[in-house]
Every structure is written in C-alpha cells, then in structure tokens.
Amino acid sequence: MKEKNPWHTPVTIIITVIGVIAIVALVTVAVLQNMPLLQKYKYGIVLDAGSSHTSLYIYEWPAEKDNNTGRVEQKHSCTVDGPGISSYASAPPKAGESLRACMREAEEWVPKKRHHETPLYLGATAGMRLLDMENKVVSDKVFEAVKGALEKSPFSYQGARLLKGQEEGAFGWVTVNYLDDRLKQGLETTGALDLGGASTQISFVSDNYDGSESPSNSVTFRLYGNDYTLYTHSFLCYGKDQAQRIRLAEHTQSGPKIVADPCSHPGYSETKKYSVLYDSPCVSDRKPQGAPETFDHTGTGNFQECQEVVKKVFNFTKCKYSQCSFNGVFQPILQGPFGAFSAYYFVMDFLNLTDTSITLEDVKEKLKLYCATPWSQIVQQHPKTKPKYLAEYCFSGTYILTLLIDGYNFTSVSYSDIRFIKKIKGSDAGWTLGYMLNLTNMIPAEAPDTPPLPYAGYVSIVTIIAVLIFILFLVSVRPLWPHCSKQQQIV
C-alpha cells in the first residue's frame, strides 16, 4: 500500500500554519517596534553679520536625534543686499531693514509649524568690532536696529551680539571638523584659515601647544569624549579690505595726488577720496595732514614690488615668545592639514590657484603674469565680475601668499597641506555652524551611547532566532506526528 506523506496529516499542517503565522507576527512586531521613526526635521538660523556683507544660514537636522547622532546640514543660505551692518553707522535703522528680504525667505524655507521653536542668532564680526572701537554709541544703535528687526520675526530670537575674535576662529575650526566628521571619529583635526574683509583667523591643534604659552590664544573643548586644546588668533585689520587700506596708507603718507600702485594692473586708474581711505580705525591715526581731497590710484602691475609693499603691512621685529607669526603674536609650530575659506577661496578660485599641488614657485609665476596683464584686457576677459573685486585680485592674491608664507610661516612643503574650500558636503565653511552647534549643545562632551547592533543586524537576528525556535518546536513535537507514531507501533 502506498504510504501516506506524513507532512500531509492535518496535525502537521495545522502546526506548520500556526508556526509560520507566529514567526511572521513575532518578526513584524519586533521590526515595527524598533523601526526608525519617520524623519521630522528641526531648524536653526544664524546670521553672519560680517564687515563686507551679511549672510543668513538655515540649518536642518533630524528631530529625534538632535542631542547626539543627528547630522546638522545647511539647508539654505541668503545673501543680504547691500553692505555689512557696520556700514549703516549714519542710518542705523537701515541696518535692521536690510535684513528683511532674507528673513522673509527664511520664513518660506522653514516649515510654518517649526517657526516658533527655530532658534535665531546673529553674530557680528570685525566690521562691528571696528565700529565699536570707533563709536560705541553708534554700534549700540546698529545692534538695537537689528535686534528690533529680528524680534519681529516668527522665529525664536536668541540674541544679536559681537563675537570675540577667538570665538570666530574657534567656531570656524569646529565647523570644518564637524562637517568632515573628524570630531565624532576622534580623527586628526584640520586647521581653519578664515580671511574676511576686516579680520583674519588662524586656528589649529598642534602637538607642541598645550595652552601654557600665551594662554589667551588657547581654547579648550571636550567633544564626543575627546579633549582638544586649540590654538587660535584673530588679527583685526588684517582682513583683505583693511589690509588694502593699511598698504595704501603706506603709499600715501606724503599726501600725493597720484599713487602708482604695483598691486594694480597697468592702465588701471581710479580717483579715490582720502577721507574714505582713512575712514577706519585701522589707519585713521596715520591720515596725512594737508593732503588733497582726492588721489589718482593708478596701476603698474609689478608682482615683486607688490610683494615688497604688502610685506610692510606686517611687523616681524618683536617676539617675546618662543616663536611668533607677526606683530609679536605667539604661534606654535604649524600642524596641518588646513582648510582655507572665505576670501582665501574667492580669490584663489578666481585666479585658478586652488590646486595646492602646484609648486609655490609656479603659483608666484602665475600671479606675476596676472598682475602684469593690462587692466583693459582683464575687464574684457571678465565682463560679469564686479569691477570692485576685479581691481583687487592681484593685491588679494599677493596678500594671501604673503600672509600664509611670511605671516604664518607656511613653507613650500607645508603649503600643499592647505585646501582652499568653499563648502564641505553642501554646507559653507565658516564660523556660523560651529556657533549654532555650540549654543544649542548639539555636540555632546561625551561620545553618545549607540545600540550594540545596527537596525538591519537586529532584524536578521530576531528572524533567525524565531526560525530556530520553530524548528526546535517541530522537532520536539515529532513523536506526535501520525507517521512517527505508526512506525513506533510497527516496531
């Protein structure tokens, strides 16, 4: 007689069906219970009120992870029309009004239901530092005007303040290293070089610096369980616009009517006012007596001579520390790599010199050719570039090289440790992100606890265990199967 397939008995079929349903139910419940929640986002807004202009940055991060693992990214940026807020000294309310268009843009980018819980910060840098030195009453009025404008927004306004140079440098360093994922992973950090219009910052961690020499240059952080002693310095008046003034002040001490400038292109000629050139605390004490109202700023386009005059902007004579950069400021031995952003990037990108594997000699050679190019040719080749920027790239390129090599002591070898950068993974390099991460406590001091298994591993293990339990169950009830009991009877 043909033996009946034991799997086709009603008992085994029922056991199998129940078992399969039980496994599916168990795995489904376990998976659903632990599934990452649907992503919701939170937002933060920082206004960078720089000396030359103001920019607004909107940051975004996953809502349920804000305290530890969620990655903060730049969602949008808006450039405020017009000059920096410090330029509104004669009409402070206009500083507040100037922010309106970007604030409205921010209202559209941040979902309405998040408006009230979105922190809004404004940090002002060197332009306001200079105005504060020049006229505290007026700088307070400008701050009042921007505060008034920001308080009216639907966001959670957290204050508008003057950043210290140290903060500007340190938060730029935090931004670069956060975006590069170096902090969470405890990797060797990247130094930060920021060149603004009115000040410039250098920040890096050096094995030779523990903060004991020149403590005012040290900032300590504990981030993700690692301690950092950061060297940072901000040079007020050494942003590229103010450095240009200092250099032109050198040229105009005798109050000449014509200035033949080696850092401007041959054929360049522009009439400028003495009162405008000297309208800054960086040069105001050197204004020549009895100078005419204006001077003709003309170009000769000589890179070597330009280097010589740019070098005079720096003072290398005194140093009371073991070593200095310039102006008697302590600086430990450079330790790379470095990320150079803001005007470092704008200028080197324009000059096609962001590739630092080119030798310094070649960089200088290219700049020499560029500076010697007639102004008419430069204007013709770049019809879309603002003439104000175009007129200064020869000076700016020369200033950047002189600042890096003579100022900070980069060599032809360590120059290749510098990367000229604008953005890292879609977010702008600059102090704003680091500032917000710090104020919202978004970088924990200790490394966050992570689940022992990733989600996919967890799902696989639950499934395997459920299948094993079911097989064990089948084996244990085997004697009850009709086929098995029949065989036992035969024996």
Ligand SMILES: Nc1nc2c(ncn2[C@@H]2O[C@H](COP(=O)(O)OP(=O)(O)OP(=O)(O)O)[C@@H](O)[C@H]2O)c(=O)[nH]1
């Ligand atoms: N060529 C060029 N120059 C720019 C551009 N944007 C800004 N600059 C100039 O580059 C210099 C530095 O700009 P920023 O980094 O915005 O300076 P800032 O933040 O206003 O100034 P600080 O308060 O000193 O940091 C200024 O002289 C600007 O006029 C650009 O898109 N192209």
Ligand SMILES: [Ca+2]
């Ligand atoms: Ca800046």
